[in-house]
Structures are given as structure tokens and as C-alpha cells.
Amino acid sequence: MxxxxxxxxxxxxxxxxxxxxxxxxxxxxxxxxxxxxxxxxxxxxxxxxxxxxxxxxxxxxxxxxxxxxxxxxxxxxxxxxxxxxxxxxxxxxxxxxxxxxxxxxxxxxxxxxxxxxxxxxxxxxxxxxxxxxxxxxxxxxxxxxxxxxxxxxxxxxxxxxxxxxxIDPMRFHEPDARYRAKLLRYFRQPRMHVIGAAGRLSPEKGFEVLVKAAERVLREQPCTGFVLFGEGPERTNLQKQISAAGLGQSFILAGFRADLDRFLPHLDLLVLPSYTEGLPNVVLEAFAAGVPVVATAVGGTPEVVEEGVSGYLVPAGDAETMAERICQALSHPDDLPDMGRKGRLCVQEKFxxxxxxxxxxxxxxxxxxxxxxxxxxxxxxxxxxxxxxxxxxxxxxxxxxxxxx
CATH class of the missing domain: 3.40.50.2000 (Glycogen Phosphorylase B;)
Structure with missing residues (x-):
């Protein structure tokens, strides 16, 4: 056929x-x-x-x-x-x-x-x-x-x-330890945790909400770094927002990376702040890499992320709740690997x-x-x-x- x-x-x-x-x-x-x-x-x-x-x-x-x-x-x-x-x-x-x-x-x-x-x-x-x-x-x-x-x-x-x-989970079966070091080199100061996000920098992706949430997170977790992978029409606006908030050393716009798959396994958490989604591939990729997720409860995302098991769901546009869930996850770092394993099992069984x-x-x-x-x-x-x-x-x-x- x-x-x-x-x-x-x-x-x-x-x-x-x-x-x-x-x-x-x-x-x-x-x-x-x-x-x-x-x-x-x-x-x-x-x-x-x-x-x-x-x-x-x-x-x-x-x-x-x-x-x-x-x-x-x-x-x-x-x-x-x-x-x-x-x-x-x-x-x-x-x-x-x-x-x-x-x-x-x-x-x-x-x-x-x-x-x-x-x-x-x-x-x-x-x-x-x-x-x-x-x-x-x-x-x-x-x-x-x-x-x-x-x-x-x-x-x-x-x-x-x-x-x-x-998704093919085998894309992530052999993490390259060198990429954790590459992540940390984005920052001038040492970082205990690295939060990632990825996608086209366009209005519906809601990355300006993540920047607002990052301000609140850094008050409680000052040794945290944020890396956003991707390019798009909102890059200039996001850079201005980051600079105005004084986050230039803590929130990095990393641009497009053809080797994004290599970075994902070394994130402590992935955040999806979208206003709208069908079924987010980046969440499947994070789970396949064994990384838990904080995501907005839009579109098909709740069909992938199990609240409190493989990640956390938050209302779209709610920077305060997003920051609370990120801090909750970072306050219990020993739980993150288990949440990531459950996410990986989810994609293996259903996706x-x-x-x-x-x-x-x-x-x-x-x-x-x-x-x-x-x-x-x-x-x-x-x-x-x-x-x-x-x-x-x-x-x-x-x-x-x-x-x-």
C-alpha cells in the first residue's frame, strides 16, 4: 500500500x-x-x-x-x-x-x-x-x-x-555525561539544579510565564539555573524580560541545538508552560530521557503527565503555581529519579x-x-x-x- x-x-x-x-x-x-x-x-x-x-x-x-x-x-x-x-x-x-x-x-x-x-x-x-x-x-x-x-x-x-x-525511548538509552558539564557551563556561577524548557519561541508556548516563575523560584532556590532551547519570533521579547528581571546570569536562551536529545537526560526537571497543545512531543522526550515534568494542564498534556507520579500539572498562565510546583520538586531531589522512571515507563507502555x-x-x-x-x-x-x-x-x-x- x-x-x-x-x-x-x-x-x-x-x-x-x-x-x-x-x-x-x-x-x-x-x-x-x-x-x-x-x-x-x-x-x-x-x-x-x-x-x-x-x-x-x-x-x-x-x-x-x-x-x-x-x-x-x-x-x-x-x-x-x-x-x-x-x-x-x-x-x-x-x-x-x-x-x-x-x-x-x-x-x-x-x-x-x-x-x-x-x-x-x-x-x-x-x-x-x-x-x-x-x-x-x-x-x-x-x-x-x-x-x-x-x-x-x-x-x-x-x-x-x-x-x-x-517516541523511541532508545534515543536516550545511553546518556552522555559530558552534556551535564555542558549544561553547567551555560552559567558563570555554580548551579545545583538545572531546569529546562524547549520549543518554538512563539506566543502560544507561554515562555514568558516561565520567566516570571523563575523569578519566584530563584528567591527560594538561588542555586538553580534555567535553560530554554529553541528559536522563534519571541526571542527578543523574552531576552528583554529576562534582562529587566535581572535574570541574565540564571536564565539562558540557548537557541536551537541539534543535539537537544543529549542534553535532556541531564536536566533535573523540564517545564512546559504552553497555553495550547495537541500532545506535546517534548514531554514524551523528557519522559523517555527519565526526566520529570511540570506542565500546564492544556490539550492532551494531562493524558501523558500523571499528577504527583511523573510530574505536576498547573493552570496555564499561572506563574505562581508553576513556581510552587518547581520548588516542591526541587525540595525533594531524591524523588525526582523515581518520577522520571515512572515517566519513562509511561512512554514505553503507551507511546x-x-x-x-x-x-x-x-x-x-x-x-x-x-x-x-x-x-x-x-x-x-x-x-x-x-x-x-x-x-x-x-x-x-x-x-x-x-x-x-
Missing amino acids: NIVHLTASTFHGGPERQMLGLAHHLPATYQSMFLSFAEGGRCRQFLSTARHHGFEAVALTYDTPRWWSAVREIAGHLERMGADVLCCHGYKANVLGRIAARRQQIPVVAVSRGWTAENFKVRLYERLDRFHLRWMDQVVCVSEAQAARVRRAGVRPDRIRVIYNA GFATQAELYRELFEQLCPEAKTGEAPTALPDETPTAPALSLDDDLLATESTCNN
Whole structure:
């Protein structure tokens, strides 16, 4: 069976990891292929990574300003690839992909990870997305919370199913002790505890709340350091807030780190201050690394974090309660390793790629019971302009965050 994923990738982040992880874990009779809108060239990192792993990955020429040309281009690739199912990721893919899939008379699945309402333009697109979801053959939601939002958007319950994000805990099975030393070198003064956070520096992630909480934590735990990994439009505002609060030596904006996986096991605690989430990949990553979490109780996060067992849940936007829970965790350091182990056990039992792939396999075979398996797609013609030889740009790696949901 040939599965084509359509996305608008701007870097190799959480959704991209999910797509590739699923592709690797589906049965050998499945072929997975990827199409991405160019996004000003920012799709290169993901497409290069997909090709490195042996998958066909194509950058599309056309985009929303020429939406009908984009639909025809997508439909042409679906025909050439012998697509049995189209999986759409994100509002642009949902809108244009649905039309293209209908032209080819193949079923279309939308993967709904959540809506950020980041700005007016995004809110407009997300409203359009909610409308188009009603016409999908199936909508896969990454959490029960997102499924409830999709139902409220008017999607029929029988077209909704929950399939959680997944993670490979083996990414963290051999922690590198040198990275604890690297963490501590971010600070000029010795630190007893290091609190981490990671994600795109954008308004919906709520990192300004973490800065406020850090002020309160440092009054009680002055030997604590905070490190925030990631890049995004809010970096300047966050830096100003940190400086104004006098936290310049204690709260570090570390930027994007391609080796974030190496740092995670050496954090004492990870904090997720988001206002909205689908199912946060960074929490799964922290648990896989054996690190407990303090997180806002938004979206699917309460479906992952068990209060008082693997971490603590706090209301969104509540810096005071967030600080209290961080201090509570740091005041009982001997309990942190056990909480981390319970988090790791949680992801091993509920959030593995094998479980995820089996649920997707069942979905695909329900949608295409007559589909042929293992049939190779037609080779991309040499003259086509839609599959440029793209390389992984170092400057792209240096400016994008790996922790979107």
C-alpha cells in the first residue's frame, strides 16, 4: 500500500519526527512518500532527512497564491506515486490536499495536532481548516482533548479516531555525561539544579510565564539555573524580560541545538508552560530521557503527565503555581529519579511507534481494503522541476527549533 504524506514543513521538528517514525514502523508492504510545500526553501531540512532514510521526498513548486496549480501538481504526484491514501498534516495540506485527493478518487486522512491561534492570519487559516476537516474520510487526533475540539468543529464522531504521538525511548538509552558539564557551563556561577524548557519561541508556548516563575523560584532556590532551547519570533521579547528581571546570569536562551536529545537526560526537571497543545512531543522526550515534568494542564498534556507520579500539572498562565510546583520538586531531589522512571515507563507502555503504526495500519486497511501492497511508484521524470536536489542547510539547523507539536 502506498501512503503519501503532504505537509508544509519549515524544519525537522515534532510532526516531521512523527511522520518518519510511522513510515519506519509500518509493515514492509507499505511504501511511504512525502510531499512538502516549499515554504520559501525551509522544507529542505525535512526532505533531506527523509531522503537520507530512503524515502522519496519532493518539494512542491506551487503554493496557495496559485492554489489551483498547487492542486493539479499534488494530484499529478499522487497519480505518479500510485497513492492509495493521502495523509495531510496542517491546514494548508488539509485544504489543498483534500481537493487533490478527490480528483484522484483516493481517501484522505487529516492528522490534527492542535491549533495555536498564534496571530490573525493563522486564526483565519485555522478556521478554514476546521471547515475542511468535516469533509475528510478520517481525522486522526493526537489526543482525546484534540478529538473533543474536532467534534466541536462539526466533524462526525465516526470519522474521528485518536492515535497518540509516539517516541523511541532508545534515543536516550545511553546518556552522555559530558552534556551535564555542558549544561553547567551555560552559567558563570555554580548551579545545583538545572531546569529546562524547549520549543518554538512563539506566543502560544507561554515562555514568558516561565520567566516570571523563575523569578519566584530563584528567591527560594538561588542555586538553580534555567535553560530554554529553541528559536522563534519571541526571542527578543523574552531576552528583554529576562534582562529587566535581572535574570541574565540564571536564565539562558540557548537557541536551537541539534543535539537537544543529549542534553535532556541531564536536566533535573523540564517545564512546559504552553497555553495550547495537541500532545506535546517534548514531554514524551523528557519522559523517555527519565526526566520529570511540570506542565500546564492544556490539550492532551494531562493524558501523558500523571499528577504527583511523573510530574505536576498547573493552570496555564499561572506563574505562581508553576513556581510552587518547581520548588516542591526541587525540595525533594531524591524523588525526582523515581518520577522520571515512572515517566519513562509511561512512554514505553503507551507511546511506542509499534503501537502507533498498528493503529494506522488498521485505519489504512479499513479505508483501502482492496489496495495493492508493495507496488512501486513511477519514477520521477528527470525534467520535472518539483524535486530539486536539496541539501541540508547548516544555517537552517542553526535557526529552527526541534520541538514543535
